[in-house]
């Protein structure tokens with residue numbers, strides 16, 4: 270119940286923050302385009318859903334532990350030596366370098382997916398890069414943070430105004446103008462390449478075909494395709510069809526975009542927000558690798574950081590799993606046994622049960 274109220278408050282706070290950002294960023298709504306109200310309303314609803322869902326997820330025992338430790342360890346220096354029973358590292362502000370590195374690895378280079386395969390990595394880079402580019406262009410435009418206006422009396426020159434500040438100007442015949450006015454089309458092509466690669470993988474990879482579900486794995490691709498295809502239909506309409514059908518496609522694109530925005534928080538696409546936790550995990554692993562170590566109570570092997578083992582016990586308790594049992598050394602916890610011994614114990618106990 271407490272977690273539900275916290276989530277409702279977080280969702281409402283995010284809506285208010287977005288509303289304030291629109292009001293201030295658009296110069297008191299002076300540069301807000303009323304034709305884009307539908308997109309703005311969709312964005313506000315999505316902001317609520319993201320705030321709500323993220324708070325619910327972040328309060329679950331495992332993610333809460335990672336976020337708590339991530340914040341604590343941000344300013345803790347990871348030791349340099351090999352893992353031994355050495356004194357705990359000295360706490361000094363030292364997390365920024367590692368945080369920047371983890372950001373670059375996880376969000377820009379997407380190292381986690383490159384390890385799973387080169388083609389899969391390229392597919393993900395096209396999808397995430399194309400969508401990020403499209404989002405980075407459209408949200409500021411929809412919220413009225415950026416607008417273009419003719420420079421002086423010259424209709425051939427344009428000025429870019431961001432948050433009320435003139436940031437650039439260009440001729441409508443320049444390469445810059447061509448790139449600027451086609452950035453959304455470029456992002457759409459990138460997304461389409463990613464979609465084709467993703468669809469191919471889902472059709473041909475035996476492992477994926479066996480485990481994928483329509484709602485979890487196919488619907489996100491269909492929704493992204495709907496947004497991309499309807500966006501490109503707008504371009505085709507005004508570039509090649511003298512604007513025929515533009516009004517209809519504008520509505521269909523808006524419906525597709527709002528559906529995607531509302532779908533993100535409740536689907537696997539939410540991983541784009543959940544990956545923030547991986548920054549905490551990177552820090553956790555780095556500090557844990559050089560801090561006090563846990564040794565298996567059965568074979569004495571160093572198998573994990575003591576912090577990790579202690580935290581696992583806490584999380585399991587919070588989830589209601591009791592893995593404590595009495596051993597020769599008194600009460601012990603299953604987490605104090607290394608994975609290899611756990612497998613060995615399983616076989617031994619099975620053997621004992623069947624009388625061998």
Ligand code: HEM
Pocket residue numbers: 305308312399400403404407408411450451453454456457460493496497499500501503504519522526
């Ligand atoms: C996968 C992500 C997206 C892709 C690939 C995409 C693609 C496109 C394309 C190709 C166009 C036509 C470009 C042009 O007019 O030159 C377009 C138009 C537009 N998009 Fe999207 N889009 C995406 C997401 C979004 C989002 C998230 C929003 C808003 C929050 C949005 C709002 C708009 C608006 C307002 C227009 C202009 C509509 C009009 O002319 O009536 N798009 N989009």
